[in-house]
Amino acid sequence: MELLKERIRRDGKVKEGNVLKVDSFLNHQIDIALLNEIGKEFKRLFSKEKITKIITIEASGIAIACIAAQYFGVPVVFAKKTESKNIDGDIYTSKIMSYTHGNEYTAMLEKRFVSPNDRILILDDFLATGKAQRGLLDIARQSGASVAGIGIVIEKGFQGGGDRLRAEGYNLQSLAIIDRMENGVVTFREESPQE
Amino acid sequence: MELLKERIRRDGKVKEGNVLKVDSFLNHQIDIALLNEIGKEFKRLFSKEKITKIITIEASGIAIACIAAQYFGVPVVFAKKTESKNIDGDIYTSKIMSYTHGNEYTAMLEKRFVSPNDRILILDDFLATGKAQRGLLDIARQSGASVAGIGIVIEKGFQGGGDRLRAEGYNLQSLAIIDRMENGVVTFREESPQE
Numbered sequence: 001m002e003l004l005k006e007r008i009r010r011d012g013k014v015k016e017g018n019v020l021k022v023d024s025f026l027n028h029q030i031d032i033a034l035l036n037e038i039g040k041e042f043k044r045l046f047s048k049e050k051i052t053k054i055i056t057i058e059a060s061g062i063a064i065a066c067i068a069a070q071y072f073g074v075p076v077v078f079a080k081k082t083e084s085k086n087i088d089g090d091i092y093t094s095k096i097m098s099y100t101h102g103n104e105y106t107a108m109l110e111k112r113f114v115s116p117n118d119r120i121l122i123l124d125d126f127l128a129t130g131k132a133q134r135g136l137l138d139i140a141r142q143s144g145a146s147v148a149g150i151g152i153v154i155e156k157g158f159q160g161g162g163d164r165l166r167a168e169g170y171n172l173q174s175l176a177i178i179d180r181m182e183n184g185v186v187t188f189r190e191e192s193p194q195e
Numbered sequence: 196m197e198l199l200k201e202r203i204r205r206d207g208k209v210k211e212g213n214v215l216k217v218d219s220f221l222n223h224q225i226d227i228a229l230l231n232e233i234g235k236e237f238k239r240l241f242s243k244e245k246i247t248k249i250i251t252i253e254a255s256g257i258a259i260a261c262i263a264a265q266y267f268g269v270p271v272v273f274a275k276k277t278e279s280k281n282i283d284g285d286i287y288t289s290k291i292m293s294y295t296h297g298n299e300y301t302a303m304l305e306k307r308f309v310s311p312n313d314r315i316l317i318l319d320d321f322l323a324t325g326k327a328q329r330g331l332l333d334i335a336r337q338s339g340a341s342v343a344g345i346g347i348v349i350e351k352g353f354q355g356g357g358d359r360l361r362a363e364g365y366n367l368q369s370l371a372i373i374d375r376m377e378n379g380v381v382t383f384r385e386e387s388p389q390e
Contacts, residue, residue, distance in 0.1 A: 029308045030271040032264045059253035059273070066258045067265075069227045076225040078254070113224045 001041050001175040004153065005188055007034060008176060014184045018156070026153065027060035027125055032067070038175060039068035042123065042151045045173045046072075049148040051121045053077060053114065055136055057107055061124045064153060068123055077114065079107040079136060092142045096135035099128050107135045116144030127152040127174065130161025137170075149173065157189050196236050196370040199348070200383055202229060203371060209379045213351070221348065222255035222320055227262070233370060234263035237318065237346045240368045241267075244343040246316045248272060248309065250331055252302055256319045259348060263318055272309065274302040274331060287337045291330040294323050302330045311339030322347040322369065325356025332365075344368065352384050 013021040025031040051072050056065035057079040065076045081096075082105065093108045114120065122136050133150055140147050147170065155162045155174035158181075165172045177189035208216040220226040246267050251260035252274040260271045276291075277300065288303045309315065317331050328345055335342050342365065350357045350369035353376075360367045372384040 023305065024308070028272065028275070028305060030261060030264075030273070032261060032268075032270060035261065036265070059257060059275070062254060062257045063261045063271070063273075066225060066227060066230065066261055069225075070231070070262075074227075076227060076258070077223065078225070078258075080223070080254070110218065110223060113219070 001038070003034070003037055004176050007031075008154070008178075008186060012186060014181045014186065018159075018181060020154070020156070020178065020181060020186065022154065027063075030063050035063060035067040038064060038153060039071050041175055042068045042121075042173075043071035046121055046149050046151065046171075049121070049171075050119055051148050052118045053120050053145075054123055055079065055109075055114070055120045055140070056123050057081065057132055057136060064125055065123045068151070072121070077109060079109045079139065081105045081107060092139045094135040094138040094142075097131050099131060107132075107139065109139050111143070114140070114143040114145050118143070118145035119148045120145050121148050122150045123152075124150075125153045126156070127154075127162050127172075128156040128159040130165055133161070133165065151175075154178065196233070198229070198232055199371050202226075203349070203373075203381060207381060209376045209381065213354075213376060215349065215351070215373065215376060215381070217349065222258075225258050230258060230262040233259060233348060234266050236370055237263045237316075237368075238266035241316055241344050241346065241366075244316070244366075245314055246343050247313045248315050248340075249318055250274065250304075250309070250315045250335070251318050252276065252327055252331060259320055260318045263346070267316070272304060274304045274334065276300045277303060287334045289330040289333040289337075292326050294326060302327075302334065304334050306338070309335070309338040309340050313338070313340035314343045315340050316343050317345045318347075319345075320348045321351070322349075322357050322367075323351040323354040325360055328356070328360065346370075349373065 011024050054065045054069050054076045062078050069076045090111050091108045093106050097104050149171040152174040155177045157177040157179045179189045180187040206219050249260045249264050249271045257273050264271045285306050286303045288301050344366040347369040350372045352372040352374045374384045375382040
């Protein structure tokens with residue numbers, strides 16, 4: 001998605017440890033006009049799929065999921081992150097190791113909000129090693145829902161998590177795939193699937 | 196807002212300890228069509244104000260802020276919650292006591308995203324004692340931005356936080372104000388400001 005890549009080139013900041021800061025437009029301050037274009041692009045990419053629900057995980061995934069959901073006409077369910085232990089039986093849980101924060105947390109989602117009749121689309125802002133996405137896939141598996149696709153705004157291609165999911169057969173579409181971040185310069189993968 | 200009140204009566208669940216669960220449509224699963232009506236209503240209520248930015252706090256406030264922002268044509272900035280201590284000087288922080296979780300957390304917001312030229316609208320899903328809103332007001336005060344208003348989806352009127360903010364002169368508009376929750380029955384305040 002060229003508009004997004006231009007914005008990353010212009011306003012993204014590469015920090016120590018392969019961190020890309022896009023907090024001026026994506027995950028702290030949010031440019032809603034850009035998010036609308038992102039939502040439309042996800043709808044175009046998954047237009048052939050009969051999506052019944054969009055699933056994401058708090059916090060920054062919520063913005064993308066809600067704006068995109070308008071183009072799909074379906075509800076959003078966001079998994080909550082918690083370190084709490086007293087979780088009752090009406091909740092699907094999956095343990096996720098956070099690359100960014102270096103800790104483990106539990107994603108939870110109430111069982112009544114996903115059923116075997118659902119065809120879900122997983123949306124998120126970032127994919128690096130794919131741990132968060134695998135947590136949501138694990139919850140989908142427990143629920144019996146089918147996974148129609150995974151839509152990611154920015155994939156850190158060099159961390160390999162996206163290509164592993166593709167190799168397993170998931171319909172993963174990322175709007176910008178970064179292959180390298182060297183000396184503050186971001187290099188995008190040429191053959192992004194949607195172009 | 197009658198549509199919202201009807202939805203609370205139909206799908207809201209009153210739990211022990213004055214807890215109102217609206218997680219089937221507002222803060223776990225999200226009904227995007229309802230959120231669009233909520234966004235339009237906030238625009239109607241604050242139509243005379245020259246809003247430059249919508250401020251909220253993660254996580255569930257993000258959905259409301261982003262959908263509403265489409266009607267205002269302004270960016271969203273969401274304050275992050277953290278218990279971390281190593282926060283650098285480029286961030287506004289405010290300590291907030293959580294009524295729901297019984298702990299204290301720090302709301303943080305990068306300084307470059309709010310300036311004295313901003314007229315901000317604070318949006319959130321719930322207001323009870325008003326602690327979270329006061330944290331955002333504290334951040335606004337530090338930044339020098341002016342507060343054009345506070346928009347709340349559901350105010351627990353019986354906890355008094357909303358009326359205290361009104362008494363201090365804030366333009367606080369709540370789409371549904373609950374005066375009582377007894378035996379599982381929700382009673383709304385009659386003279387909601389917007390009706």
